[in-house]
Amino acid sequence: MTTVEFYRRLRAVAPRLEVTGIEIDPDRVAAGRAVVAGGAYEGLSFRHGGFELPVDRPPDLVRAFNVLRQYEEPAAWRAWDDLCARLAPGGVLIEGTCDEIGRRAVWVGLGGDGAGSARPRTITFAAHLATLERPSDLAERLPKTLIHRNVPGERVHALLTDFDRCWATAAPYSAFGPRARWIEAVSLLARSHPVYARPPYGGRGRWRLGEVTLPWSAVAPEDPPGRSRRLRPDRTR
Numbered sequence: 001m002t003t004v005e006f007y008r009r010l011r012a013v014a015p016r017l018e019v020t021g022i023e024i025d026p027d028r029v030a031a032g033r034a035v036v037a038g039g040a041y042e043g044l045s046f047r048h049g050g051f052e053l054p055v056d057r058p059p060d061l062v063r064a065f066n067v068l069r070q071y072e073e074p075a076a077w078r079a080w081d082d083l084c085a086r087l088a089p090g091g092v093l094i095e096g097t098c099d100e101i102g103r104r105a106v107w108v109g110l111g112g113d114g115a116g117s118a119r120p121r122t123i124t125f126a127a128h129l130a131t132l133e134r135p136s137d138l139a140e141r142l143p144k145t146l147i148h149r150n151v152p153g154e155r156v157h158a159l160l161t162d163f164d165r166c167w168a169t170a171a172p173y174s175a176f177g178p179r180a181r182w183i184e185a186v187s188l189l190a191r192s193h194p195v196y197a198r199p200p201y202g203g204r205g206r207w208r209l210g211e212v213t214l215p216w217s218a219v220a221p222e223d224p225p226g227r228s229r230r231l232r233p234d235r236t237r
Helices: 002-011 026-036 073-085 135-141 155-169 171-176 178-189
Strands: 019-023 044-048 061-065 092-098 104-112 118-127 211-215
Touching: 002 019, 002 044, 002 061, 019 026, 026 044, 073 092, 073 104, 073 118, 092 135, 104 135, 118 135, 135 155, 155 171, 155 178, 171 178
Parallel strands: 019 044, 061 092
Antiparallel strands: 092 104, 104 118, 118 211
């Protein structure tokens, strides 16, 4: 059903887009194929497979959520490389994690560097604001490449610490609802961190949704395992 929803949303802006759901569990593939068997979802298909991406041509977009949680950090970096190497030129990988009901999520936008390595570009934090106690609660949904980096001395820890401070400062805005408080907290955060403040990644329209996006360089580890010379953050804004 996640794939069907994704298909509907993408087709609303790209009516000829083809979407393939890939799953390593054959039973789930069979269930997906049963959904599309009636022909109601033109351009939607399901295939058995994994990171090899068993599709007919390099994809423009890959969405992979909650698939690297059990990996060790070095293996997660390698999975990013593998997926980005299979993208079409200019293609994008969206990789992240969310909780079971989608109220906490963090994802990274990546592309290939043309030499077989992933190039992280952006990181987005998103929450159902009515249930958010503090922004650092999103730390448990950091991607595998960052989740063990939420310690003093790392950029992601500094970001979340400052975000909590901004959230506390914005407490008076709670009188107008959690959305108003979030917008004010993000506005304060943008004074000290490179928050995207203009569309399509940022601005009040995105912030109202409970999102905030920054360039990967704002959280990039200083010493990603085995990648210090190969991986450079995309610093464009």
